[in-house]
Amino acid sequence: MLIFFGILIVVACVLLGFFVLVQNPKGGGLSGSFGGFGNQVMGVRQTTDVLEKGTWILAAAIAILCLTSAMFVNKGAGSVQKGQSVTEQTGGAPAPASAPAKLPTPQQQQPK
Secondary structure, rough: OHHHHHHHHHHHHHHHHHHHHHOOOOOOOOOHHHHHOHHHHHHHHHHHHHHHHHHHHHHHHHHHHHHHHHHHHOOOOOOOOOOOOOHHHHOOOOOOOOOOOOOOOOOOOOOO
């Protein structure tokens, strides 16, 4: 199920990027210095309304998909389940800790 949500999120992100790049810039910026002939080619008024609504819808869809996919994430195999202690999950005995190897002290070493 998590893979399905991941695929939907990636598709929505690609579409959102496309919608943002196709939109007519509202602030002028660099588009005014390149002639601005794109406004005469297509009906900009109608397409900007559709693209702006699509941008908001896709942004909301990505947020909802991310929040709902978090419910399907496995919490991890090593986590403690509710109502159980660590000793109950490990079978009654805690796992032994590995002790570091002892190095011989200078008094224990024999000169040759």
